[in-house]
Amino acid sequence: MSERLQVPRGTYDVLPQDAGARAALEATARRILEGAGYARIETPAFEHTEVFARGVGASTDIVQKEMYTFDDGGGRSVTLRPEGTAPICRAYAEHGMHKLPQPVKLWYLSSFFRQEKPQAGRFRQFWQVGAEAIGSDDPAVDAESIVLLSTLLDELEVGGLRLRLASLGTLAARHAYREELQAYLRAHADELSADVRERIDLNPLRAFDSDHPGTRAAMAGAPLLLDHLDADDAAHFAAVRELLDRAGIAYEVDPTLVRGLDYYTRTVFEFTSDALGAQSGVGGGGRYDGLVEMLGGPATPGCGWAAGIERMLLAAGGMPVAAPPVDLYVAFDDAAGSRAAAFAVADEARSARLHAQLELAGRSRKGQLKHADRIDARYVAVVSDDTTVLRDRHAGEQHGVPTGDVVAWILRERGMR
RNA sequence: GUGGGCGUAGCUCAGCUGGUAGAGCUCCUGGUUGUGGUCCAGGCGGUCGCGGGUUCAAGUCCCGUCGCUCACCCCA
Numbered sequence: 324m325s326e327r328l329q330v331p332r333g334t335y336d337v338l339p340q341d342a343g344a345r346a347a348l349e350a351t352a353r354r355i356l357e358g359a360g361y362a363r364i365e366t367p368a369f370e371h372t373e374v375f376a377r378g379v380g381a382s383t384d385i386v387q388k389e390m391y392t393f394d395d396g397g398g399r400s401v402t403l404r405p406e407g408t409a410p411i412c413r414a415y416a417e418h419g420m421h422k423l424p425q426p427v428k429l430w431y432l433s434s435f436f437r438q439e440k441p442q443a444g445r446f447r448q449f450w451q452v453g454a455e456a457i458g459s460d461d462p463a464v465d466a467e468s469i470v471l472l473s474t475l476l477d478e479l480e481v482g483g484l485r486l487r488l489a490s491l492g493t494l495a496a497r498h499a500y501r502e503e504l505q506a507y508l509r510a511h512a513d514e515l516s517a518d519v520r521e522r523i524d525l526n527p528l529r530a531f532d533s534d535h536p537g538t539r540a541a542m543a544g545a546p547l548l549l550d551h552l553d554a555d556d557a558a559h560f561a562a563v564r565e566l567l568d569r570a571g572i573a574y575e576v577d578p579t580l581v582r583g584l585d586y587y588t589r590t591v592f593e594f595t596s597d598a599l600g601a602q603s604g605v606g607g608g609g610r611y612d613g614l615v616e617m618l619g620g621p622a623t624p625g626c627g628w629a630a631g632i633e634r635m636l637l638a639a640g641g642m643p644v645a646a647p648p649v650d651l652y653v654a655f656d657d658a659a660g661s662r663a664a665a666f667a668v669a670d671e672a673r674s675a676r677l678h679a680q681l682e683l684a685g686r687s688r689k690g691q692l693k694h695a696d697r698i699d700a701r702y703v704a705v706v707s708d709d710t711t712v713l714r715d716r717h718a719g720e721q722h723g724v725p726t727g728d729v730v731a732w733i734l735r736e737r738g739m740r
Numbered sequence: 741g742u743g744g745g746c747g748u749a750g751c752u753c754a755g756c757u758g759g760u761a762g763a764g765c766u767c768c769u770g771g772u773u774g775u776g777g778u779c780c781a782g783g784c785g786g787u788c789g790c791g792g793g794u795u796c797a798a799g800u801c802c803c804g805u806c807g808c809u810c811a812c813c814c815c816a
Contacts, residue, residue, distance in 0.1 A: 329807080384814050388741095406816090435816085440741080442810060451816055526814090583815060593816095604816055631816030687769070689776080696776045705775085714775080721775085 333439070333447025343644030344636055345450075348479060349432055352452045355475050359467070361430040361454050366410040368434070372400040377617050378409030380585025389437040403436035406584070407453045407629055408611065409618065415457050416620025425458030426625075432632070443600035444634045453608075455627030457615065462559050464626045465590040465610055466566035472606055472628050473572055476594060481605060481638045483597035486573065489580040490560040490589050492552045494613055497588075500548045501527060507545050514541040531579035547578040556589055563590055586611040590626065598638040605638055606630025650677040651733060652700035654691040656707065664726055665706040671730045704729050 330336060337345060353363075372392050379385050391403040404410055411429055414420075420427045432452045439445060454471060456464045469486070476484055491497050508515065508523045508530055516535035523530075531542055552560065567574060580591055593607030608628025615623035651672050655665035665681060672679035680698065682691050688705075695703045695716065705712040711729050714721035715736075724732050 332807085389814085437815080439814075441808095442812095445815075449816065453816095529813095601811060602815070606816060629816060634816060684768090689770090690768070692776045694776090703776090712775090716776080 331447070333441040335446065345632065347644055348632065348635065349452075351478050352430070352432060352475055355471060355478065356430040356454055359428070359471055361428040364411060364414065364429040364431055365433065366404070366407075366414055366431075369401045369403050370410050370413065372402040374409050374413050374618065375402055375405060378412065378586060378614060379406060383583055383585055385437065385583065389439055391436050391438055404433075405435055405437045407431055407433060407435065407451060408455060408584075408586070408627055409614065411455050412457065412611075412615045412620070412625065413618045415623070416615055416618050421458065421621050421623060426456040426464060427458050428454070428456045430454045442602065444602040444631070444637055446633060450632035451629040452632060453627060453629035455625060457625040458623055460559075460612060460624035462562035463566060465563045466570065468608065468626050468628055469567060469592055470570050470572060472594065472608070472630060475630065476605065476635070479635055479639045481596055481598070481635055482640070483638065484605070485595050485597070486575070486592060487577040487580050487595070488564070488567075488574045488590070488592045489549065489577055490552060490556060491548060491587055491591055491609070492556045493588055496551055496553060496556065497548065500546070500551050503546050503551075504528070511541040514538065528579065528581040549576070549578040559589055586614040586617070588612045592628070594630070596634070596638040599634055602634065604631075605634045648678060649680055649698050649700040651679040651702045651704060652695040652698060653679060653681045654688075654695065654703060654705045655682060656688070656705075657685060659707055661707045664708050665704075668704060668706055668711070668726065668729050672733070675730050675734060677730070677733065702733055
């Protein structure tokens with residue numbers, strides 16, 4: 324035997340026993356999002372690398388070290404999509420969707436790829452459901468986005484949820500703040516942990532999350548981005564909060580909430596679950612008012628979110644999904660040469676829209692009946708050329724039926740029930 | 741990239757101080773039963789992750805390596 328192959332690191336097979344829960348999640352997402360007027364979109368699994376380099380931001384971890392980038396064979400650099408928002412904004416610009424009624428509301432359920440070291444709730448190919456509303460800067464868009472994700476998580480019974488909310492202001496305000504924070508950190512460098520000190524240039528905001536005592540003390544006096552919003556951004560944030568309050572959505576304002584993609588402006592939010600391990604984020608998103616323009620489209624506001632399928636399923640616990648009912652299981656005696664007759668019965672049953680399964684494993688009579696029990700078939704037909712023994716497993720009775728009449732007999736019985 | 745834990749049948753796992761592999765479940769067959777479920781018997785299935793080393797002898801000890809997993813970082 325050759326060496327046994329296995330899936331690449333960070334990927335997994337969705338086996339039949341797990342497919343039901345995923346299908347149920349997809350159905351729930353579809354109902355909620357399409358009910359709110361979102362239409363499904365599917366973009367390619369890979370894009371020109373430029374889409375992410377410009378959209379997600381060249382300085383982010385995603386672009387710097389997590390992308391699967393390769394030559395497409397013709398000298399162009401392409402990248403397996405690491406996230407969904409930039410490709411959708413690329414599509415919005417490419418197809419001139421600014422001429423449609425605004426905002427254009429789109430949802431997706433797709434797989435994404437990041438070259439990270441896998442751990443609980445983190446994979447190299449992972450699935451996200453997401454929603455984007457592009458073309459309006461109304462605070463109601465932000466609030467509606469959050470409410471939709473909140474509804475989805477509630478309906479999926481994702482446990483231990485917490486919602487954190489912040490506003491990043493405009494890109495300009497954010498960059499100005501970043502420099503101010505870096506200056507503050509450098510001024511207090513001797514009070515900070517080595518870890519935080521090393522990251523002043525790369526990720527100064529992380530200093531807020533440190534549990535190092537000296538760092539915590541120093542950060543108590545650090546400037547906060549929320550205090551630096553201009554009047555429009557502050558008003559926008561206040562409006563979003565008011566709508567959430569009226570909708571009865573519980574949240575906490577977290578001035579240190581950062582998201583690792585450069586395109587966010589104004590509102591950002593994240594749902595976490597304490598039912599997960601270290602990767603506690605189940606879903607999050609925010610507003611990205613400059614993104615469409617960065618990708619070559621007209622200046623267009625937008626807002627959206629994405630939630631991890633694996634993490635939602637993990638935090639929701641496995642909800643068992645019933646197997647589809649089997650109406651008829653067609654058994655036969657191969658030694659008696661009844662295979663062809665049985666094959667015809669199964670075929671006819673399926674034409675009549677019955678869920679029918681044919682014996683395919685050469686089982687003994689006992690094995691066939693055991694299998695009928697295992698798949699919980701309503702009827703078992705033991706077929707021979709002329710006469711079939713048709714057993715109603717629920718009623719516990721059986722009849723001899725001419726083989727040609729088996730399907731008609733079942734349909735008639737079912738009509739009478 | 742760094743660190744912790746783990747790698748024995750499809751699954752869950754036993755194999756004590758080294759002596760050339762076991763159980764339960766699953767699947768299949770036969771018997772029993774009311775033609776299923778129960779019960780009994782049998783069968784399929786493993787180069788003990790891989791490669792070296794020590795030894796008369798290694799799943800069991802030593803070294804290396806690969807894989808899985810959890811955590812750091814970051815994110816969904």
